[in-house]
Amino acid sequence: MSESIMSDDYCDTLCELFNIGMGRAAASLSEMIDEEVLLSVPSLEAVSYRDAMEKLHEQSPDPIDVVEQYFDGDFSGSAFLFFGDQSSLELVRRILGESYASTQLGELEQEALKEVSNIILNACFGCIAEVLDCEIESGVPVLLRGNVGDILDIERMHIGKEPLVLTLSMSFSLPDNLIQGQVSLLMTSESIRKLIRELEQYTMLYT
Amino acid sequence: MSSAMSVLVVDDSRLTRMIITKIISEHFTDWNISHAENAATALQLVKSKKFDFISLDHNMPDQTGFEILGELIESQPDAKIGVFTANVQKALRKRFEEQGAKFYGKPVTEDMILEFIQQEA
Numbered sequence: 186m187s188e189s190i191m192s193d194d195y196c197d198t199l200c201e202l203f204n205i206g207m208g209r210a211a212a213s214l215s216e217m218i219d220e221e222v223l224l225s226v227p228s229l230e231a232v233s234y235r236d237a238m239e240k241l242h243e244q245s246p247d248p249i250d251v252v253e254q255y256f257d258g259d260f261s262g263s264a265f266l267f268f269g270d271q272s273s274l275e276l277v278r279r280i281l282g283e284s285y286a287s288t289q290l291g292e293l294e295q296e297a298l299k300e301v302s303n304i305i306l307n308a309c310f311g312c313i314a315e316v317l318d319c320e321i322e323s324g325v326p327v328l329l330r331g332n333v334g335d336i337l338d339i340e341r342m343h344i345g346k347e348p349l350v351l352t353l354s355m356s357f358s359l360p361d362n363l364i365q366g367q368v369s370l371l372m373t374s375e376s377i378r379k380l381i382r383e384l385e386q387y388t389m390l391y392t
Numbered sequence: 393m394s395s396a397m398s399v400l401v402v403d404d405s406r407l408t409r410m411i412i413t414k415i416i417s418e419h420f421t422d423w424n425i426s427h428a429e430n431a432a433t434a435l436q437l438v439k440s441k442k443f444d445f446i447s448l449d450h451n452m453p454d455q456t457g458f459e460i461l462g463e464l465i466e467s468q469p470d471a472k473i474g475v476f477t478a479n480v481q482k483a484l485r486k487r488f489e490e491q492g493a494k495f496y497g498k499p500v501t502e503d504m505i506l507e508f509i510q511q512e513a
Contacts (some may be wrong), residue, residue: 194406197405197406197407198407201405201407201408201478201498202499203496204405204478204498205452205478205499206478207478208451208477208478208479208481208497208498209478209480209482209497211479211480211481212479212480212481215481215482215483221481221484222481224451224479225451226404226451226452226453226477227451244484312499316420316499328473343500388407391407391410391411391414392410
């Protein structure tokens with residue numbers, strides 16, 4: 186699947202940039218919760234919107250918590266941080282303290298979750314922009330809860346009829362394995378082409 | 393550094409292997425550089441060949457860099473080991489440094505590689 190949109194080499198390069206971004210984010214997160222954050226080995230897929238939706242529906246058939254952050258600049262699109270079952274609440278509990286025992290996301294919890302997502306997504310944007318020497322500006326994070334289909338509705342996002350999806354599967358967890366997340370980027374076809382050109386130029390420096 | 397040295401680059405990212413190889417090759421044209429794209433290959437290589445320097449990633453698909461560090465040290469007691477990882481958390485850095493490995497955060501730069509090689513040489 187990935188070959189048709191982005192070559193394995195460019196996927197590898199982009200994956201490594203996300204890996205660095207997630208590593209930096211994990212270091213910040215680790216400081217916040219005073220605990221080591223475990224990172225899985227990342228994998229990246231560049232797929233059509235339809236394929237991405239099918240896969241995400243399989244992974245998350247029930248309503249989920251997602252933080253969306255729009256980004257613009259040399260590339261534009263929407264970034265999503267998906268949290269696994271109960272992961273969002275657990276993450277907030279770790280940040281706010283062990284005694285915190287809320288069972289739903291109130292205003293304070295939502296703010297904490299958005300801030301964590303802001304750190305994670307901006308670490309990824311920052312790393313891509315730094316290494317590829319381009320500019321990416323991010324918007325304000327928005328917390329959404331619902332089915333995957335409603336959250337990734339292209340009409341809502343005004344992202345063109347055939348957006349492409351870069352899905353970075355990299356989970357971050359704590360030693361007791363209660364928190365898991367995944368990053369996905371929806372980008373217009375034009376932005377993906379620009380990104381591929383940048384990756385091509387960057388990779389040529391080392392071949 | 394006069395004599396040709398032998399380097400093992402262990403990283404599951406092809407990009408990072410390319411970057412490290414290019415930097416070393418440009419500065420030390422006669423050095424011999426081997427690659428391992430995962431922990432298993434690295435462990436095989438250190439049993440069959442002597443290395444002066446080993447650059448080691450941490451997050452890899454089969455085993456982490458830290459999990460194989462002891463075996464690398466045991467097989468190559470004279471090799472200088474530098475960890476180049478995106479996982480820049482203090483706890484991990486401390487664990488590697490306690491084992492005597494140098495720790496560097498990605499992205500890999502020329503300065504980092506030269507510091508690792510020249511400081512350790």
